Each structure stands twice: as structure tokens, then as C-alpha cells.
Amino acid sequence: MYKSENELRKAIEQVFADCGWFTQKIESSGINTGIPDLFINKNGLSVWLELKLEKCKGPSQGTSIKVNWRPGQQDWHKLYFLSNPIVPVLTVIQYLDCIIIVKGTKLYKGRTVTAKEYDR
DSSP states (O other), X not given: OOSSHHHHHHHHHHHHHHTTOEEEEOOOTTSXXXXXXXXXXXXXXXXXXXXXXXXXXXXXXXXXXXXXXXXXXXXXXXXXXXXXXXXXXXXXXXXXXXXXXXXXXXXXXXXXXXXXXXXX
């Protein structure tokens, strides 16, 4: 388990870099709110990653989750997806016992993602 989102980002960057991917940490602090934390690319395949760290156990099978997106993040993810559906925007949530991935293809009402809408 990582102690901070920054540690999680560094670990993900290292894994992808070791496999030959280009990784770029994004720092937008206040400008263009909603931009994901990390951009990765290899051989024309690109992915945006929004990283979240939860210091609790993950949900039980079949349980909905509430994602701690900051204001503007879901909007950015959806608008980007609508403008470029080929390049995914994924939210990666690290729990104590699992990792969950949510596709940024829509706005999740109340920030709630059903079990059918995420990958474990």
C-alpha cells in the first residue's frame, strides 16, 4: 500500500517506463481543473490516468463505490472522451486490498459507480 498518491504515481510511472512507455506527470494546479495526473504513450497508444488513493479496504463484490473526484474532473474526463474516444481516460483507485479502474466515459451521478461500471 502506498502512503500517498505521489508514491502511487511514481510506482505506476516506473512500471510503464520499464516497459518502454513514455510517461508524463501532469501538474495543472488551478489551471484547467480536471486534467488527469498522468499521461502515458507507447507506439501511438495513449492513456490518461487519474489516480486516487483510498486508505480502506475495497468494496465487496457487486458493491457500488463513491469516487473522490474533485470538482471538474468528471467533466474533463467526459469532454475529452467525447472529443477523442480512442484515447481512454481511466481513474485508477488504489485500496488497501485491490485496485479498481473506472472508465471516464460518462458523468457518474453523485460520483457513484456501480459494480458493472468498474473493473477490479
